[in-house]
Amino acid sequence: MARGLAVMSVLLFVLATTTKADMEGRSRPNALGNSSAPTHLHFYFHDKVTSPSPSAVRVVNPPNNISLTFLGMVVVMDDPLTERPDPASKPVGRAQGMYAINIVLTAGSYNGSVVIVLGSNHISDIIREMPILGGTGHFRFARGYAQARTYFLDPNGLDAIVEYNEIVVMSVLLFVLAATTKADTQSGYGPRCSSLCNSSAPTHIHFYFHDKITGPSPSAVQVVSPPNKTSPTSFGTVYVMDDPLTEGPDPRSKPVGRAQGMYLSSDQVRIGFLQAMNIVLTAGLYNGSVITVLGSNHISDSIREMPVVGGTSAFRFARGYAQARTYFLDSNGLDAIVEYNVYVFH
Structure with missing residues (x-):
């Protein structure tokens, strides 16, 4: 194929x-x-x-x-x-x-x-x-x-x-x-969940994600270069990340976890990634638990949504979604701070 x-x-x-x-x-x-x-x-x-x-x-x-x-x-x-x-x-x-x-x-x-x-x-x-x-x-x-x-x-x-x-x-x-209800806080689509959710409210987890590609100690590294050097979206580029997650937007604020996984450029028209990551929580009530996210991330959109496809420990059998909003992007378009709101039924 x-x-x-x-x-x-x-x-x-x-x-x-x-x-x-x-x-x-x-x-x-x-x-x-x-x-x-x-x-x-x-x-x-x-x-x-x-x-x-x-x-x-x-x-x-x-x-x-x-x-x-x-x-x-x-x-x-x-x-x-x-x-x-x-x-x-x-x-x-x-x-x-x-x-x-x-x-x-x-x-x-x-x-x-x-x-x-x-x-x-x-x-x-x-x-x-x-x-x-x-x-x-x-x-x-x-x-x-x-x-x-x-x-x-x-x-x-x-x-x-x-x-x-x-x-x-x-x-x-x-x-x-899929279920069929249509209420939502930001995207116009509802937190539609079937009997899996058992009518309970989702757990809401909020953090800031620091993706640093530049400098002597990057948290994300390019492991595959784009095959076509003239691609406007660097189509085919693959990054592996171990990004720190913090309570506030300041990188020095309280650490709450790591985002570990990969993202690859998968759109030839506008910058967008297939993003696969484990959100490894290291503080608070869910210390030691993992939330797994897999989805499409077009970083120029004001709000991006990616499905939660599972998890471990407290989030075993979890379902939900993560909404990402760019808080800061440096002038060269590489290093970013992204605000995440994750809603999980578990």
């Missing part, structure tokens, strides 16, 4: 507990599904690594050049999603990430919403299934799964025939479990 132009036909559902049919004849949503009817979205996913303007770029080569599976290779994508298999058909979104995907919807009723997919995809299997871990906007607290089926594969998997024979067409079913 990473060596040509891949096209995926995607069906997106918000599952009711009573839904009985999927592409294989069975679907078994649990109590998370509530009782709402499924929502269905359909689009095609185009993954192109060839031509002067690829939508996916190889950022790490396989360490062993004779590996039959390219073990260790990393590809970052900003793949267009369209209404039809034709790349010129109506655009409906982008798939951004590194095969851990933010499905960013840009048309229709769910314009601006994001669905997060992370899982194993063996493209030679007839049917592949990948979990949906969360989402934002209309898909806050989403759960579900994606099923992929290869529709067409160029026998070479290379650039032998440009435009058409580099196409992999994959039929995909996405099933998303």
Whole structure:
């Protein structure tokens, strides 16, 4: 899939507990599904690594050049999603990430919403299934799964025939479990949570996140450079972070934890990252607990939202969301202080 132009036909559902049919004849949503009817979205996913303007770029080569599976290779994508298999058909979104995907919807009723997919995809299997871990906007607290089926594969998997024979067409079913209420403090979408939340109020955790790339002791380091040095968004760049979290915006204020993980540039048009981090709390009532966040972070937006997909200790089985707001950005656009409000049901 990473060596040509891949096209995926995607069906997106918000599952009711009573839904009985999927592409294989069975679907078994649990109590998370509530009782709402499924929502269905359909689009095609185009993954192109060839031509002067690829939508996916190889950022790490396989360490062993004779590996039959390219073990260790990393590809970052900003793949267009369209209404039809034709790349010129109506655009409906982008798939951004590194095969851990933010499905960013840009048309229709769910314009601006994001669905997060992370899982194993063996493209030679007839049917592949990948979990949906969360989402934002209309898909806050989403759960579900994606099923992929290869529709067409160029026998070479290379650039032998440009435009058409580099196409992999994959039929995909996405099933998303979400609730339906619509109240929110800042984003216009509600803290929609199903019976998972047990009607209890979420735990609110507030802190400041210090991401320092410059100086002799950075807290975030660039581990992969952008393959295209002229990219305006440094597409494909990967950073690893161990950022301090403090009670106030002053870096010298009381430390409350660390944000450990990675973020990679996954948007070719505006600066945006796939961000995966463990919020390791080191003070207060939740000292020793971890909150895991995975989502899309476009840093020019005034408020960014990323799903909480789990946690440990006090936050085992946690669900929720993190809202980020830039408090300070230095003149070179590298070092930043970001205010976080994290809301967790646990």
